[in-house]
Amino acid sequence: MDRMNLSAMLRDMLLARAFEEAAAEEYSRGNISGFLHLYPGEEAVAVGVLHAAEPGDYIISTYREHVHALVRGIPARQIMAELFGKKPGICGGMGGSMHLFDSTRRFLGGYAIVGETFPIALGAAYAITYRHLPEAVICFFGDGAVNQGTFHESLNMASLWKLPILFVCENNRYQIGTEIHRHSAVVEVYKRACAYAIPAEKVDGMDVLAVHDAARHALESIRSGDGPQLLELETYRYRGHSMADPGSYRPGSELLAYQAHDPIATAIQLSQSPYPSLEDIRSAGPDCLDQLTDHCSNNELLDEETLTRMKQEVQKIVEDALAFAQASEEPGMQDAWDAFLCNRRFETLMKSPT
Amino acid sequence: MKEMLYWQALNQALDAEMAADETVFILGEDVGLFGGTYRVTEGLMAKYGEWRVRDTPISENSFTGLGIGAAMLGLRPVVEIMTLNFALLAMDALVNMAAKIPFMSGGQFSMPLTLRMPGGVAKQLGAQHSQRLESILMNVPGLRIVVPATPQDAYWQLRQAIRSNDPVVVLEHELLYFTQGRVDEGAMAPAIHQAVTRRSGEHLTCIAYSRMVQLALQAAETLAKENISMDVIDLRSLSPIDWDTCAHSLEKTHHCLIVEEDCRFAGAGAEIAATLQERCFFLLDAPIQRLGGLDLPTPFNRNLESASIPRTEDILTAARQLVNPG
Ligand SMILES: Cc1ncc(C[n+]2csc(CCOP(=O)(O)OP(=O)(O)O)c2C)c(N)n1
Numbered sequence: 095m096d097r098m099n100l101s102a103m104l105r106d107m108l109l110a111r112a113f114e115e116a117a118a119e120e121y122s123r124g125n126i127s128g129f130l131h132l133y134p135g136e137e138a139v140a141v142g143v144l145h146a147a148e149p150g151d152y153i154i155s156t157y158r159e160h161v162h163a164l165v166r167g168i169p170a171r172q173i174m175a176e177l178f179g180k181k182p183g184i185c186g187g188m189g190g191s192m193h194l195f196d197s198t199r200r201f202l203g204g205y206a207i208v209g210e211t212f213p214i215a216l217g218a219a220y221a222i223t224y225r226h227l228p229e230a231v232i233c234f235f236g237d238g239a240v241n242q243g244t245f246h247e248s249l250n251m252a253s254l255w256k257l258p259i260l261f262v263c264e265n266n267r268y269q270i271g272t273e274i275h276r277h278s279a280v281v282e283v284y285k286r287a288c289a290y291a292i293p294a295e296k297v298d299g300m301d302v303l304a305v306h307d308a309a310r311h312a313l314e315s316i317r318s319g320d321g322p323q324l325l326e327l328e329t330y331r332y333r334g335h336s337m338a339d340p341g342s343y344r345p346g347s348e349l350l351a352y353q354a355h356d357p358i359a360t361a362i363q364l365s366q367s368p369y370p371s372l373e374d375i376r377s378a379g380p381d382c383l384d385q386l387t388d389h390c391s392n393n394e395l396l397d398e399e400t401l402t403r404m405k406q407e408v409q410k411i412v413e414d415a416l417a418f419a420q421a422s423e424e425p426g427m428q429d430a431w432d433a434f435l436c437n438r439r440f441e442t443l444m445k446s447p448t
Numbered sequence: 449m450k451e452m453l454y455w456q457a458l459n460q461a462l463d464a465e466m467a468a469d470e471t472v473f474i475l476g477e478d479v480g481l482f483g484g485t486y487r488v489t490e491g492l493m494a495k496y497g498e499w500r501v502r503d504t505p506i507s508e509n510s511f512t513g514l515g516i517g518a519a520m521l522g523l524r525p526v527v528e529i530m531t532l533n534f535a536l537l538a539m540d541a542l543v544n545m546a547a548k549i550p551f552m553s554g555g556q557f558s559m560p561l562t563l564r565m566p567g568g569v570a571k572q573l574g575a576q577h578s579q580r581l582e583s584i585l586m587n588v589p590g591l592r593i594v595v596p597a598t599p600q601d602a603y604w605q606l607r608q609a610i611r612s613n614d615p616v617v618v619l620e621h622e623l624l625y626f627t628q629g630r631v632d633e634g635a636m637a638p639a640i641h642q643a644v645t646r647r648s649g650e651h652l653t654c655i656a657y658s659r660m661v662q663l664a665l666q667a668a669e670t671l672a673k674e675n676i677s678m679d680v681i682d683l684r685s686l687s688p689i690d691w692d693t694c695a696h697s698l699e700k701t702h703h704c705l706i707v708e709e710d711c712r713f714a715g716a717g718a719e720i721a722a723t724l725q726e727r728c729f730f731l732l733d734a735p736i737q738r739l740g741g742l743d744l745p746t747p748f749n750r751n752l753e754s755a756s757i758p759r760t761e762d763i764l765t766a767a768r769q770l771v772n773p774g
């Protein structure tokens with residue numbers, strides 16, 4: 095158990111929730127339009143996994159990727175400006191909510207066609223192995239994406255060539271309005287991985303520590319060349335599929351049941367328990383003293399006062415991002431052409447005689 | 449300068465680029481041990497190893513996507529789709545990913561991907577294996593499309609495609625693989641998208657590409673005996689198109705005939721005719737004519753198959769009519 099990171103993870107989860115709620119509000123005001131898929135309820139997934147990522151790892155996500163981008167370190171300003179379609183957005187206003195990219199942070203994009211993240215991950219991982227580097231690719235996807243052909247094609251190739259990929263299924267039990275029992279013959283996604291001889295595990299996606307632990311172990315083994323792994327993280331989205339969806343197909347009791355295990359509340363609770371249980375100390379192994387020290391210092395970090403300060407701090411970041419996005423200029427058509435022709439600027443083809 | 453077959457020229461181009469640049473690798477079905485369905489990758493696996501010449505399972509969408517992901521990390525993948533009919537299963541990778549990622553990322557990622565695919569009407573392969581997709585791909589901004597007609601162009605344009613930071617689709621014609629021609633490996637290449645005049649003429653301009661260039665040249669030979677001299681332009685690239693070369697020819701001939709193997713309806717010729725009439729309307733003495741494949745799946749029967757796409761006689765008839773109406 096890695097409690098050192100707990101407060102950093104908690105902060106990112108708070109930031110994620112505040113960012114997404116602010117985006118929802120801007121959508122209602124008409125400042126953001128188009129498809130807007132939000133993440134509240136699922137924070138422990140992106141935060142737990144990406145806190146286990148190294149700067150050298152690559153990340154690929156879906157259209158529901160603002161939080162992955164935030165946790166990866168893309169400034170909230172640049173993400174919000176992209177949602178507004180503005181010029182200083184991370185993609186200059188050419189990508190939008192569903193297509194965030196950041197080459198310097200190795201964020202290989204948000205993809206809006208279900209099932210596309212698999213082949214991109216395959217290619218990135220192929221390049222890593224080709225160059226004999228100790229890096230990994232983290233590939234996010236939903237429970238709905240596992241019935242797409244690319245899931246099966248890509249798992250096969252990843253396993254066949256032992257590519258360094260962590261497949262992360264964000265199982266929120268819905269593909270838009272279709273519940274998992276109505277879209278999948280086998281509802282436990284991790285079981286599908288055995289068809290391709292890929293080690294897989296199911297983890298509580300509402301518990302950020304459990305997610306983080308599982309991801310860290312998997313990534314260490316993947317980076318050392320042991321081949322791909324798959325994590326199925328059971329989670330839930332509190333909102334509809336997108337802002338255009340009221341989510342009325344889900345029983346209210348279901349939402350309440352998941353909210354009772356809210357990942358942020360859980361993380362706060364974890365960080366506030368005064369002492370670890372004896373069981374925790376024993377299970378931490380020989381390093382239990384370190385664990386205890388970490389834990390105690392964590393507690394100091396995370397008293398009520400710190401928590402309040404943390405909430406204020408993330409609120410400020412979000413408000414700053416909103417003000418920045420509002421004030422930013424729109425891109426012009428020339429910016430679109432520049433982005434489109436980006437590959438021709440430094441073209442070094444063979445020389446032409448004329 | 450060497451005489452070689454079209455497939456050998458492609459093989460030489462791959463070998464040259466792989467030797468020059470370690471980031472170049474090949475993947476596709478049966479490209480490695482087997483040496484390629486049309487022998488194009490013969491000998492390369494033995495020379496460069498399996499990580500640079502990768503045999504894949506039959507998963508077109510995902511291995512094309514693999515090429516795209518690898519290209520985003522700076523490798524230069526050359527994906528072979530066994531025949532272009534199977535590229536229909538990779539359309540998502542091609543259209544939604546390769547063509548859009550550089551743009552959607554605001555220019556952060558380049559896409560040095562080459563996609564080779566044999567196609568066209570060959571010999572009685574049936575409707576599913578006798579297709580052309582150029583007009584479908586031409587409608588996708590962000591892809592370059594080259595259509596080499598000679599071994600020399602196959603050599604040059606494949607090398608240029610590999611060096612390009614744009615995704616380039618190389619459409620190879622199945623009936624051209626075993627045609628022979630001179631390849632000068634040291635000569636300077638025209639720009640990848642530049643059209644060339646294969647034969648000069650005064651009375652009409654024939655614009656063609658890929659295998660149809662051969663037919664146009666045969667027709668021009670016959671027409672010359674009838675004192676009709678035909679300019680034959682080999683487009684070499686369908687995206688972008690070198691409009692200047694076409695327009696300059698029309699300044700001289702004032703008549704235009706477009707020949708394509710693809711179905712005529714909404715085909716490449718429709719785009720060429722529309723743009724040239726916008727640009728050259730007042731140069732033209734007659735409406736631009738188009739010859740293309742029938743709007744019909746390719747019949748299996750040998751006679752019907754050959755009647756479903758332009759033949760040399762069809763070019764002769766159309767050219768005579770165009771310059772001597774009535
Ligand atoms: C190929 C494809 N088909 C359909 C859609 C429309 N669509 C968008 S999201 C979605 C549901 C995906 O569900 P899941 O993979 O579970 O992800 P979640 O939205 O739950 O995170 C569908 C059907 C699409 N974007 N792409």
Ligand SMILES: [Mg+2]
Pocket residue numbers: 236237238264265266267268269270
């Ligand atoms: Mg889902």
